[in-house]
Amino acid sequence: MLNTELTELMQQSAKDAVSYARDEHQVELDLTLESLPLVDVLLSSIFHQQQKQRMSDAHMFALCNIFGAYLGQVFISVVGGEWVHQTADESAPYVSLNYNNKEFPLASLVYHKVTKNPDLSVKEYISQAISNAMQ
Template sequence: MEQKQITELMQAASIDAIKFVSDFAGIELDFSLASIAQLDQILAQLKLQHQQKHYTAAELFTLSSILGAYTGEVFIRHRAGHWHYDESNAAEPYTAVKVNDKDFPFASICYHQIVSRPEMTLSTYFDKASEGIRQ
């Protein structure tokens, strides 16, 4: 996938996230740094719903992809980086924000927030990624 295509796809997915969060929780995301903490609240609500009704694999993929796209767009706008589609493992390609030699797979973090006991919140991961690019 070409750079322009992946960038446009992720930007469109971030808009889908804004619509979803507005419909789901009545929260208006605005691409601000503060909105990442709002996503922590949304992910906690999604986790509770998942424990009760068990989202399908397709639903989990969609939710984590759009919320990860939104998070990545915030990161790119306020920190650095660009979208990168990694096909090094053909069986498991993924999209991440790339800054120099570092990848930040925000969709993966969102997925783990919904389905498992994550080691850190999305906000904490975002902050650590921000620190990582300054080093």
């Protein structure tokens, strides 16, 4: 996949997260740092929904990827970065955000929050990542 194709895919995925938040949770996201507390609440809500009725693996995969893309696009809007298709382990490829030789596997962050730790803060993670990137 060409880098421009991957960038377009991740931008569209972030827009899909905005649509999902609005349509399924009545939450308006705007791809800003200020929206990250809303993302935290929404993802915690998904965790609690999961406890009552487990989502399919495909649905969970899609949610983690679109919200990982959303977080990455917020990061990119503040400091920059690029999406990279990681294929070092051919049996488990993934997409990460890379900036200044640092890798941010944001879909994994979202997965951890919605399946294991609803108290994990994506807002704090992104804020710390941006702070580290600007040093």
